[in-house]
Amino acid sequence: MTASPPTSHGKVGLHDSPSTQGTRHSTRSGGSLLQVTDLVVQFPTADGVVNAVSGLSYSVDLGKTLAIVGESGSGKSVSSLAVLGLHNPQRTRMSGSINLDGTEVVGLSEEGLRRLRSNVAAMIFQDPQSALHPFMKVGDQIAEAYLEHHRVNKARGRARAIEMLDRVGIPNPQRRARQYPHEFSGGMRQRAMIALGLVNNPKLLIADEPTTALDVTVQAQILDLLGDLQKEFGSAIVLITHDLAVVAEVADDVLVMYGGRCVESGTVKEVLAAPRHPYTWGLLGSLPTLGAEGDELRAIRGTPPSLISLPTGCPFHPRCDFASRVPHGLCCSALPELGPRPGQSEHPTRCHLSALQDIYEEEVAPTIG
Amino acid sequence: MLLYIVRRMALAVSVVFATMVLAFFLFFAGPGDPALNLCGDAKCNTQRVEEIRKSFHLDEPVSKQFADYALGVVAGREITSGGFTKPCPAPCLGYSFKTDQPVTGLLVARIPVTLSILCGAFVIYLLIGIPTGVYAANRRGTAVDRAIVGTTQTIGSIPYFVPALLFSLYLTILHPLFPRGDYHPLSEGLVKWASGLLAAWIVLGIFGSTGYTRYVRASMVESLAQDYVRTAKSKGISHHKVLFKHALRAALSPVLTIFGLDLAASFGGVIFTETIFDLHGVGYTAVNALRTSDLPVIMGCLIFSAAMVVGMNLVVDLVYGFVDPRVKVS
Numbered sequence: 001m002t003a004s005p006p007t008s009h010g011k012v013g014l015h016d017s018p019s020t021q022g023t024r025h026s027t028r029s030g031g032s033l034l035q036v037t038d039l040v041v042q043f044p045t046a047d048g049v050v051n052a053v054s055g056l057s058y059s060v061d062l063g064k065t066l067a068i069v070g071e072s073g074s075g076k077s078v079s080s081l082a083v084l085g086l087h088n089p090q091r092t093r094m095s096g097s098i099n100l101d102g103t104e105v106v107g108l109s110e111e112g113l114r115r116l117r118s119n120v121a122a123m124i125f126q127d128p129q130s131a132l133h134p135f136m137k138v139g140d141q142i143a144e145a146y147l148e149h150h151r152v153n154k155a156r157g158r159a160r161a162i163e164m165l166d167r168v169g170i171p172n173p174q175r176r177a178r179q180y181p182h183e184f185s186g187g188m189r190q191r192a193m194i195a196l197g198l199v200n201n202p203k204l205l206i207a208d209e210p211t212t213a214l215d216v217t218v219q220a221q222i223l224d225l226l227g228d229l230q231k232e233f234g235s236a237i238v239l240i241t242h243d244l245a246v247v248a249e250v251a252d253d254v255l256v257m258y259g260g261r262c263v264e265s266g267t268v269k270e271v272l273a274a275p276r277h278p279y280t281w282g283l284l285g286s287l288p289t290l291g292a293e294g295d296e297l298r299a300i301r302g303t304p305p306s307l308i309s310l311p312t313g314c315p316f317h318p319r320c321d322f323a324s325r326v327p328h329g330l331c332c333s334a335l336p337e338l339g340p341r342p343g344q345s346e347h348p349t350r351c352h353l354s355a356l357q358d359i360y361e362e363e364v365a366p367t368i369g
Numbered sequence: 370m371l372l373y374i375v376r377r378m379a380l381a382v383s384v385v386f387a388t389m390v391l392a393f394f395l396f397f398a399g400p401g402d403p404a405l406n407l408c409g410d411a412k413c414n415t416q417r418v419e420e421i422r423k424s425f426h427l428d429e430p431v432s433k434q435f436a437d438y439a440l441g442v443v444a445g446r447e448i449t450s451g452g453f454t455k456p457c458p459a460p461c462l463g464y465s466f467k468t469d470q471p472v473t474g475l476l477v478a479r480i481p482v483t484l485s486i487l488c489g490a491f492v493i494y495l496l497i498g499i500p501t502g503v504y505a506a507n508r509r510g511t512a513v514d515r516a517i518v519g520t521t522q523t524i525g526s527i528p529y530f531v532p533a534l535l536f537s538l539y540l541t542i543l544h545p546l547f548p549r550g551d552y553h554p555l556s557e558g559l560v561k562w563a564s565g566l567l568a569a570w571i572v573l574g575i576f577g578s579t580g581y582t583r584y585v586r587a588s589m590v591e592s593l594a595q596d597y598v599r600t601a602k603s604k605g606i607s608h609h610k611v612l613f614k615h616a617l618r619a620a621l622s623p624v625l626t627i628f629g630l631d632l633a634a635s636f637g638g639v640i641f642t643e644t645i646f647d648l649h650g651v652g653y654t655a656v657n658a659l660r661t662s663d664l665p666v667i668m669g670c671l672i673f674s675a676a677m678v679v680g681m682n683l684v685v686d687l688v689y690g691f692v693d694p695r696v697k698v699s
Contacts, residue, residue, distance in 0.1 A: 084603055110608065117605035130596040134695055135618055145604035180694040196600075 031099070032059035033203055033236050034083065034121070039096035039106075041078050041087065041260075048308040052078040054260040055096070060253075062203060065230065065237040067251035067268075069244065069283065073304045075260035076240045080206045082106075083238075084121055085113040101203055119149045121204035122197040127213045128189035132181040138192050139165070139177025146199045164195035168225060187218035191225065198229060205230075206238045211246065223250050244287060248272055256280050259305050259315030262338055266347030276345040276356045278320045285368040314352065322359065326352045374683070381679035388675040389439065389668065396664055397431045403466050403662040424450045425466060438463065438668070462672070463665030465658075472669040475654065480673065482552050483650030485562065486569050486642060487635050491628070493574025494581045501578075502585025503617060509590055518586070521579035530641045533572045537645050541568055550647030569646045573639060577631075584627055588620040595619065622692050626685055633681030637674030 041053040053075040060066045068076040081087055083098055085105055098105040101120050103112070122145075125131035133141055142164055143157035150157075158177065165173035168191040181189055190210060197205055207226065211219035227250055230237055239251060247254055248268060255265040256277065264277040275281055282300035302319035305311055317323045317331035330352050338350040344357050353359065404421040405413075413421070422428050426437070440446060445459035455464065462472035505517040541549035547568035553561045592598060593616050601615040638652020651670055658666035690696045 086599060086602060114605040114607065117603050119605060123600075123603045125596055125600060127596065131600045133597040133601065133615055133619070135622075135693060136615075141600075144606065148604055148606050182695045196604075 031102075032061050033101055034238070035059040035097075035099040036079070036083070037097040037099070039079060039082065039098060040094065041075070041082050042093040043087075043091060044093065045308075049093075050307045051260050051310060052307055053082070056257070056260070056262055058255050058262070058265065060204070060236045060238055062236050063230070063234050064252045065239055065250055066253045066255060067239045067241055067247040068255045068257060069241060069247060070257035071242060071304045073307060074257040075307075076257050077208055078260075079257075080123070080208060080238055080240055083204075083206060084117050084123060086123075115149075118145045118197075118202065119200045120202055121206060122200065122202040124190075124193050124197045124205065124207040124210045126209040128193040129181070129186070129213065131193060132189060132196075134181060136180070137178055138181055138184065142177075142192070142196045142199050145196055149200050160199060161195070164199050165192065168192070168195045168198075168229075170195070186214050187221060190214060190218075190222050194222070194225065194229070198233065198235075201233060202235060204236045204238065206240070208240045209242070210239070211243070212241075219246075226250065242283075244272070244283060256283070259310050260307060261315065261350065262348070263316065263350045264348065265338075270347045274346070274357075275360065276347070276349040277316075277351050278322050278353070279316050281360065281364045281368070282319075285364070287368075314350070322353055326354075374687075377683045377686075381676070381683060384679050385672060385675045386439075389442075389672060390435070392668060392671045393435050393438065394431060396662075396667065401662045403427065403664055406662045407466060426450075442672070462669040465663055465666050467658075467661050467663045467666075472665045475666065476651070476669050476673055479649060479651050479654045481554060482648050483636065483638055483643070483652065485552070485555070485566055486573065486639055486648060486650060487632065489563070489566055489570035490573040490577055490639075490642075491632060491635075493570060494578045494628075497574070497578035498581025499585050499617075499621075501582040503589055503612065505582070505586045506589030506593060506620075507612060509593075514586075517582065521582045524576065525579040525583075527576075529576050530645065532576070533641060533645045536568065536572050541646070550649075552648050566648070569642050569648060572646075573642050581624070581628075584624050585620065588623050589616060592616045592620040622689065625688065625692060629681050629685030629688070633678045633685075636677035636681070637670070 036059065037057050039053055039056045040051075043050040043052060056075070056079055058066065058068075068080070070076045078087075082094060083100060083105060085108060087094070094106050096106060100116060103116060103120075105113070105116070108116075132138065139158060139161040142161035143154070146152075146160045147154065147157040152160075162173045162177050165176055170176050170188060170191050176184070176188075176192075181192070184192060190213075194210075197207075205226075210226070211222050214222060223246060226237065226239075229235075239246070241247060251268050253265070253267050254271040256263050256271065256279065258279050264271060264275065264280050271280065272284075275284060279300070286298050286300060288297055300319055301321075305315055305318070311318050311332075313330070313332045313334055314320070314323070314336055320331065323331040334352070336350045336352045338348045340346055340348055341356070344355070345351075349356065403425065404418050404427060407421055408418065419428075426434060437446065441448075441457060441459070441461035441463065443459060445461045446457055448455050448457050448461075448464060450464075457463065457471065460473060462476070464471055465475065501517055501521075505514045508514045537549070540546045548565050549568070551565040553565055555562045593612075595616075597619075598611060598616050601611045606614075636651070638650055638655055640652035640656055642648070643650045643653040644656065651673060654666060655670035657663075658670065
């Protein structure tokens with residue numbers, strides 16, 4: 001994956017226009033497996049319109065892992081659910097484009113979406129305890145997804161479910177397939193969830209915080225498993241997480257979201273070794289470090305913004321420690337462009353600050369070790 | 370599992386016994402004198418009342434009367450009244466003060482009437498309640514949903530006996546479209562049985578179903594918001610399957626509890642329905658017995674209802690363990 005930077009921009013605009021976002025990829029021959037361009041997802045509610053995702057663009061290639069990082073309510077889950085068309089169309093407004101393996105998902109009929117789901121792109125959900133049906137046997141739940149997309153008999157579906165359970169490392173899969181989710185441990189449930197996700201051999205796997213509900217030791221096993229399966233099946237993975245340690249371990253590329261927008265993106269090396277956005281600094285700074293006894297946990301001050309009434313200008317400015325260094329109150333009035341700035345940021349970063357590199361190296365890096 | 374059932378049965382028996390004690394002593398603590406009642410319009414002199422009292426053993430201490438009665442329920446007894454001795458095998462519920470019929474036989478005749486009413490009405494509850502509830506939940510927030518919720522709430526808030534009386538007056542008496550008070554046991558033929566109960570089924574069914582529409586709707590709205598329904602959708606299966614195979618499956622289990630307890634409570638008789646449509650079931654019998662201070666009949670109806678309530682509770686718990694695999698029955 002490469003997060004798509006705008007190809008040209010001379011003036012600072014309040015909004016990213018579709019013409020400056022994702023142009024490079026839409027014209028690129030071959031194209032990526034998943035290409036999201038200028039995606040907007042809004043939920044009209046009684047209290048106002050929730051701007052869950054605003055002008056998001058990214059792409060993922062086969063065999064690659066993109067991590068989408070951000071706090072709760074940053075739009076990371078909403079944008080991923082949109083890839084499978086899982087939002088209720090009656091209560092959602094969507095625009096932009098989601099090209100999944102050559103099919104446009106935005107505006108696609110329910111029939112068309114059903115053919116893509118599980119077959120081309122599958123999802124692994126955060127909490128397997130609640131994401132698996134409590135009254136259905138695990139094997140049946142996996143077989144159901146397989147039978148939906150293959151003209152085979154039930155026995156073949158069951159056999160496939162057992163095969164998948166075996167593949168994700170569940171011992172005694174014949175017996176396990178006949179059990180209910182509550183008879184599984186947390187880690188086993190997540191393995192079963194992954195088996196369900198991979199049962200139709202999809203090209204894209206979207207994993208929505210797959211390790212959040214698990215013990216730390218089990219987390220590592222699940223991440224290893226995902227990595228192994230990706231190598232074996234060659235699929236692309238979109239990993240949604242707020243855990244930067246996980247990102248460093250498994251992702252190829254990173255996209256940092258804040259207030260429904262991408263604020264910084266690049267390869268893992270670029271973003272984690274040379275972070276350029278003050279929000280990313282905050283995320284890195286709030287990682288607890290071993291051995292720093294007595295130190296309080298650092299957090300980004302303030303709370304994530306309301307998606308109904310986002311702050312004007314840069315959505316992060318009320319929580320940003322550096323906004324005062326930008327002249328003319330630009331941070332409060334204008335949304336920064338998402339773009340690399342030679343000498344300051346080699347990868348796309350959405351910030352008005354002019355001396356990003358200096359500030360990071362002189363002031364921020366020493367404090368976050 | 371077996372041990373659990375045995376334990377629950379023991380508990381059930383003690384609850385029924387407690388109900389018996391309470392009812393028996395309340396009867397004697399309250400106003401009304403069965404002996405005076407039996408005199409009817411004919412004025413009895415004190416001596417005559419005393420004789421009646423003696424013949425029913427009402428002159429004995431209440432605790433002795435209760436002991437005799439309770440022993441009879443378990444082991445049967447012989448009842449002497451007015452010089453005659455009548456056999457009363459277990460479960461002996463005594464003889465009606467009023468009609469001198471054995472209460473056990475009376476109940477055996479009346480219980481099928483109540484059961485027949487309930488079986489039709491509860492089928493209608495589900496036949497109307499589940500589809501309308503699912504439909505409304507699936508279209509939550511739309512005009513159809515609001516219409517269904519509004520209609521059920523309106524119907525549900527009308528006192529049941531008013532439309533039941535009107536229905537009975539217009540459609541069984543003034544324009545006898547439906548037969549009235551015409552109960553035939555199922556053994557006389559399905560059509561004959563059903564036609565006699567149809568009026569009661571329709572009225573009770575429609576009114577009772579409104580609650581179920583709302584339970585099912587609320588339960589469906591909740592289950593449709595669950596993560597596992599989203600998972601089901603993400604498999605690419607049809608909306609129909611998501612709705613019925615995944616969401617409804619989970620939504621029905623809380624409805625089952627309400628259904629079971631509702632059914633249990635109704636075994637004691639659907640008093641309005643039985644009285645209005647002149648169907649002589651348990652409720653009708655109990656009300657008449659109360660009116661005439663007919664202690665053995667009152668006790669019989671009460672023991673039956675209490676046994677049904679505790680029994681159904683056990684059944685619901687057992688079925689629940691079957692429906693929801695997470696529930697371990699023990």
